[in-house]
Amino acid sequence: MSHVAVMARFLLALMLVAPALARADYMDHFASRDDVGPRKVPALGDVTVLLMPVEVKGFPPIDRAKLERFFSPDDEAGFVRYFEVSSLGRYRPRVVVGPTISYEQCPLPAAQFPGCRVRRGDINAFSAGIDLLREAVRRTDEAGVDFTQFDRSGRAGQPDRWADGVMLLTNVPFGGIAFPIGFFNRGDNLAGQSGGALVADGVRIPHVAVAGDTDVHVMVHEFGHLLGLTDLYDEAGKYAGLHLSFMGSWAYDPKIVLPDAETRYRLRWANVLQAQGTQRYRLEPVETSGQVLRIGVGDEYFLVENRGPGRFDQALPVRGLAVFHVDRAVASVTAQGRFPKLGAKEGDFVNRLLDCVNCDAWHPYIRLVQADGEFDVEADRPFQPDADLFRDGDRFLNDPSNTVRSASSPINGSNLYSGQPSGFALDDVRVREDGSIDVTITAPAEGQCGDPLCADGEGCAPIACGPPPVKSGCQSAPGLGLVALLFLEQGLRRRQRR
Ligand SMILES: [Zn+2]
Structure with a gap:
């Protein structure tokens, strides 16, 4: 439900025109961690992340109270507690739910998106999506939200002018995607320049987690991508993929699955x-x-x-x-x-x-x-x-x-x-x-x-x-004997070398 394999071919075509940079990648499951900031959000410490609700008239309205509850620490089965529990309290996100961004009608071109429905694998969604993300950040900024609060941490645990996480939740029919807008943007960056990460109040936004149908559980998975995690289910559907992982075969029901051991380790x-x-x-x-x-x-x-x-x-x-x-x-x-x-x-x-x-x-x-x-x-x-x-x-x-x-x-x-x-x-x-x-x-x-x-x-x-070291005095004697043997052997070797 998250990524769009059919779109991948189109992405690949775009890649050919993208500058070749020898930098680490986004959602590589921590093949590298040197790129927290430009490619990933920090996964340790205290952070404040932004959720931008985008509501389009004619679709089921967003229940703000319900939304705010799921993204607050008060919901024991919600977003904040999920990441706190999963990380043993090493990662402590707080979420600011931004002002609802309302559209009287579908902000996507009607000819390409009848019923505002974004079909899975629709490559038209690509450029329209970039425009929509840019517009959402611009409107959130203009509504008076201070984006510097979303930069509390970075690779070294200090503010680094990279956002600690930005999400967009919309009520239109759309699965979900974590989109590296900084990589694909060729237009306005909202700070008077062209291309790259969006910028608000001096804080750069390189990627955004997006979920549709106001599905907060899909958002938990998409946010995992911002942390640097890749998909662990089988997009092609030959089998379900990895069980026991929120990046794997979880059905996005309210029974959120913990991270698998490898994800936790990484x-x-x-x-x-x-x-x-x-x-x-x-x-x-x-x-x-x-x-x-x-x-x-x-x-x-x-x-x-x-x-x-x-x-x-x-x-x-x-x-x-x-x-x-x-x-x-x-x-x-x-x-x-x-x-x-x-x-x-x-x-x-x-x-x-x-x-x-x-x-x-x-x-x-x-x-x-x-x-x-x-x-x-x-x-x-x-x-x-x-x-x-x-x-x-x-x-x-x-x-x-x-x-x-x-x-x-x-x-x-x-x-x-x-x-x-x-x-x-x-x-x-x-x-x-x-x-x-x-x-x-x-x-x-x-x-x-x-x-x-x-x-x-x-x-x-x-x-x-390994097993804990043997403590009792008597039992350590063989250890001492071994050390003596080692010394003896080194003495012998030294002699041989001469
Ligand atoms: Zn995914």
Whole structure:
């Protein structure tokens, strides 16, 4: 319901005339984070974001009271609480609902948009849409809204003259899109110049999240794109895409789905436990603990989290472990060669519309491993939480045949996409009365503790790696012996070198 694949071809044509810039891209699922400001909104700290309601006469009127409630912190199942809970309170947005922008009649050309209906994939919407967004910002500014309040944070947590998030919600029939207007605008920027981001009160607006039919839940998803997230459902509809993710197969109903573990990890909203060796874990519900267990390092790894009904995720009837197989090296292979799908090159989002990162059910960017091994999701059958989450007695082990998993070889092993063993085993799951889940995890025995997500700051490094160090005096003796051996060996080597 969000992006317009048919439009992608047209976007691609536009790309050819767009300047080639070696900057990072918009909604690349954090292949890069260096571009918070021009390409993404900050996902940490206190921000104030703007919602512009656009109401066209002749369509169901916007209920402002209802709107203001959903976007206020008072709604425990609303926009603000969703992002606060999902981020463990690390991201604290507040929303200003701007003055309603009213139109007596459809602001889009009637000949192209009969009934003001924007059909999915309608390329005419493109230039008309740019004009409408520009007009909405201009009218909001003219109504006296101070845009400097929408720049409280940036890449370094300080105001940076880039807006922290702008949304447009309209009552006309339209799905939703997150539109990088700064990339496509060739006209007035509202500050006396041509092209690029719109500017109001000196604050630049590079992209806008748009939702139609006054659908506030679609807006939650579209806002995810401003945070740098890409679509994780299958636009082509071969299967539903990623379950357990608000960027995935969520039906935009009021039971908002939490972020999947990879999204949480990338946004630095997780408390990552990096596994090394074999250990028994007690994982608390991720909604309140942020605990994400990571097995493996580099581009391909597994993430495990405890999911179940809470304030969000209400659609889940049971609690269990969600296991995700992540491969950030997913690529498109074409006649021209091999292209990474998670490119950070500006404009690459167009390729992600044409060939989305999660569209190959058997080898997507993020795959939900299903406990029952029936591969229902891959075959476009329903996701069944009680059978697909890992619950009492379920296990996930290496497949010794090292077969590459595919529709013709549906083997539910913990092997990598190459078929080689990953070193990951999950066994002896116990879902406890209090909602925590015990599980025994095996990961590679060494080399797992030196792969932080970023240099410094909350959410960058794992909060723990491998089993805790042995504390008692007696048991540390073998450790001392090992250190002595190392010294001895170094002494020997030095002697040999001489
Ligand atoms: Zn989307």
